Amino acid sequence: VDKLFTGVTPFLASKQSKPDCTYINILQSKKSHHSWDIPRKYDDFSPKGIMNGSYAPEECNPLFSVAILVTYRNRQSQLDIFLPYMHNWLRKQNIHYKIYLIEQEDEKPWNKGMLYNIGAKYAIADKFPCLILHDVDLLPLDESNLYVCMKEPRHMSASIDKFRFVLTYDTLVGGVLAMRSEQYLLVNGFSNRFHGWGGEDDDLADRIASRKLSILRFPRDMSEYTMLVHHPEPKNSERQRIMSENKQHISEDGLNSVVYESIQVKPQRLFTMIKVKL
Ligand code: NGS
Helix, strand or coil, X not given: CXXXXXXXXXXXXXXXXXXXXXXXXXXXXXXXXXHHCCCCCHHHCCCCCCECCEECCCCCECCCEEEEEEEECCCHHHHHHHHHHHHHHHHHCCCEEEEEEEEECCCCCCCHHHHHHHHHHHHHHCCCCEEEEECCCEEECECCCCCCCCCCCEECCCEEHHHCCCCCCCCCCCCEEEEEHHHHHHCCCCXXXXXXXXXXXXXXXXXXXXXXXXXXXXXXXXXXXXECCCCCCCECCCHHHHHHHHHHHCCCCCHHHCCCCEEEEEECCCCEEEEEEC
């Protein structure tokens, strides 16, 4: 276990005279499906200590600071489930975290990579050393799936009920991925060139490999998620072509080149909303 924690990113604030928080004991934790017991509408959900989507335990010094980046458009019913579930989940992990919701406000084709790049800029400006890129339709099921960054990027959602808990291919990094901010900078984030569904995550996997980073995964039973149902997004028919062209463009297409028409930051109680027109 100690080895696993080598290189985890630390807590942001300076320590106060409190004991250090203990993290979930991954060798002893049990499955906790009981977190389903939550209000369906987050309007009715008012736990103490959450502001702007951010929380830190009161009684102890958290060991880790983590920004959760959620890209979003028009999935209100999923968000109503995701937010209370995740706040209940994350508070149990005894970490300092903040949920950023990056919403594509326009009617243009969906561009998840760009939205992640924009969210990452804000989280990095807020000095978060660790980013967790999180689909809004995935809910973690095993408490031992720690929401922290390790030495290498970690694909956290390797085992999803919709795919009978089987990892569909080895280089998959889509779904939920934990990555240190310095690593996100190193790979220049996502390509901005993928519109519609698919490919941007495989392209990120190529970027990670090209910078000699490897993908970690926890064992399968610790990486279980349930997927909320939704209609599939229109697929991007160009995605294979863009991927094959992209290998030479990592340093000029990504976090350092993202442009958008307008942006509005609106802190809410359960999340900090970043509304973008691309
Ligand atoms: C691949 C897509 C990825 C996607 C993955 C899993 O085929 O973007 O399926 O999707 N790559 C390309 O299209 C090139 S899933 O079945 O979970 O919806 O993340």
